Amino acid sequence: MQITSDFDGGNIAVLEAKTPGNIRLEIARDNQSDFYQWFYFRLSGAKGQPVVMHMENAGGSAYAEGWQDYRAVAASDGETWERVDTEYDGATLTIRHTPGADAVHYAYFVPYSMRRHADLVARAAASPLVSHRVLGKTLDGRDMDLLSISSGQASAPLNIWFIARQHPGETMAEWWMEGFLDRILDADDPVSRALLGRCNFYIIPNMNPDGSARGHLRTNAAGMNLNREWNAPSMEKSPEVFLTRAAMHETGVDFHMDVHGDEVLPYNFIAGFEGVPGVTDRQLALLNAYTAKLAALSPDFQTLHGYPPDKPGSADMRKCTDYVAENFACLAMTLEMPFKDNADLPEPLAGWSPARCRLLARSCIDALHAIIDDLK
Template sequence: MIEVGSGGGQEGKRIWFIGRQHPGETMAEWWMEGLLDRLLDTDDPVTRSLLSKARFYIIPNMNPDGSRRGHLRTNAAGVNLNRVWNDPDEKNSPEVYWARRNMERLGVDFHMDVHGDEALPYNFLAGFEGIPSINEKQLRLYHRYQATLARLSPDFQTEHGYPKDAPGTSDLKKCTDWVAERFGCPAMTLEMPFKDNANDPEPTFGWSPERSKHLARHCLDALHELIDDL
């Protein structure tokens, strides 16, 4: 886990980004590289503003063992990490177990879990509409973040994505649902395409590492517009 930012003292926001729970989704780690490139650029005025107001907790690769072994969905023990957040096992899913321990210790005001989707050729967000204790503020902030990112990034859209969960039907084994339920904050899953963005195809390189990095920069721009209201 990488920590960045002064945190703004006791009133500072606690911002979490994690990625590549599924090791085959390599675009997530390129996205993380773009995130860190920007957060470590102290000449960037958006970066300076964010770091003065928040402490960032970043896990660029949640599944290093699965990545090393070339797995698509699981860690070294054969566990799909994004299906154990409600009750992770320290032996078989230590990645989630210790990430959760740190979230409990430090708190969470905003959370994004970065993935790639094999089927849908778009960039989109999935939320937490089905959690039991959903509150109006966290849902409003999530919708505002989604709309802001769509306005700032031509590579992001809101028309295509996963169906929304009906009230009370969330799966708390999934990271986004568990975090939103536990901390009452806006939490979301970012999905990126494997091949290309159908809204703006690039015939030579498709959805490339560089485009993943640029999307991360726009995600920080969108966060900057609502961080004061978290």
Template sequence: MFITANFDSGNIDVIRAEDATDIELQIRRDNQSDFYQWFHFKLYGEVGTEHVMRITNAGESAYPDGWKEYSALASYDRETWFRVPTQFDGKTLTIAYTPEQESVYFAYFVPYSYERHQDLIQWAQQSSLVEHVFLGPTLDGRDMNLLVIGEPDDSKRKIWVTARQHPGESMAEWFIEGMLGRLLDDEDGAARKLLQNNVFYVVPNMNPDGSVRGHLRTNAVGTNLNREWAEPTLEKSPEVYYVLKAMDETGVDLYLDIHGDENLPYNFLAGCEGVPCYNERHDKLAQQFKDTLLAITPEFQTEFGYEVDKPGEANLTVASNAVSERFDCLAFTLEMPFKDNANLPDEDFGWSANRSAQLGADVLSAVYAVANNLRD
């Protein structure tokens, strides 16, 4: 028996692994940070023997409530990921599984590898609609990528979409893949119409360093990027620094920041009701955006979500709040679950990569619904 996390986005420490029924593991903390929750490892075990893996530090993780009613994901081929029996007693997360093949991967959510990220960027670059912009290097020396989709023009509305500020929220990049697939489909009428009067600025992965390192929430030096939007620096948060600089150059009419939520088993939007500039125009646009999503997909709902900020009390270090205030624009944080959509559960797969991608495609319909009114 052998357990390893020595690969892209891998994260686990093996404390004890001599007996298949008594495997003790721990999740590593993000570098220079106390955050941890993401795990991703490979088990070489005995086929037909139940392996009981106990993650003994789960109860002290960043979001311990996230383990309640959660089921870990497993895969033999790293393409199809399925849910496996998982229990949480308040301290220890226990995964019990009998392998059918010699090796099997386990992960907190379906990984989106750095290799796939690079493939996505280069695939998009092949379209005549796309300009691939290098924004700058990360602290680990990786490239920050921006995809400009559509022909830039001052008269066109500027729609910005960023994903994966928190690297463990890999469903966010699956969302982007689905959104780009529809946006670059020249037989999709809504996409074609959108690109006549709008330009999309898409950052598929805001945190490539944290993604490769197997972090939950921070970049290479332990910075939570979604608390850096007031005063980003090249020393601590170059990823935000580059993106905000590009936003200043283009302007922003609509901003979507794509995330995953550990606790809530729903898809939902967090708006910017608490920013000083928020007014009736923003509120009307926000309602139209939500109503459109409600009408086209049962995966979205508005009953459950975060508490709405009171007027003037928004945290302006958070991306959606900061961008809304800076550019007087409609902005949302979109959250997807690590568990499942409780309103439409799937026992085998839970919330998945495919469902994330489909939601990304569906959100374009909501963008289409509000696009013409963004500057009214």
């Protein structure tokens, strides 16, 4: 019996793995950081044996309350992920499973590999509507990929930005991107065609490739939380934000969405920018219009549960959404998806899943279409 996380996105430390009934594990911290919660590893050689795996440091993780009612995902074929029996006692997270094969992967949420990212970028870039630009390099030397999508038909186009996975362990954000890109590049889709007649799109499917490859929850290679870098990014510590911010100032921004996952809340929701100093009634009206429209379009989205809005003047200007709303006087939003499930419409076998991320992205495109006339 062996356990390894020595692969793209892997994360686990093995304390003891001698007997299947008592495997002792720890989740490793993000490099130069105290954050940890993402795990992803392979168990080999335990086919047909009931295994009990304890993550003994779960209680000290970044969002320990997120383990309540949480179930891990497992796949025997590297592709078909299902939820498995998981329990949390306030300190240790315990997974119980009888592997159906001799190589089973376990993870916090369905992983999104760098190989799949490269394929997604290549597939999108093959469209005649897309130009692909490498904005620059990350600290580990990876490319920051920007996809620009334009039909060339729009006069005075609106500039629409979508970015995902500032927090690399929130892999649901890149599954969402897959659904988004597949639909917006569908030459037969009337909503996408109509939007491309009015807008140019700028898409960064993965804001944190180093953290993704390293198996981090929340930070880049230097331990920086990218969603606290927007007021003063640097090429030394946070080139991902420095380069993206510069590209936004080149194009201007009329609409922005930053796609994330939330460890604790079992809902899809949107966080806004209510606390930024320059907030306008127009921006707030657009925020309400967009979220109401999305809730009407998708039973997987709601507006009842979420983060309490910041009080006037109390925004954290290091956050992407607040920075963009303030500096571009536009509608900017943070979309949060659950690690667990949508409690309003649970799906017991898969929980919140890649397929549902993709479908929510499609509804987000419909909601944008519904408010597009109000953006300028």
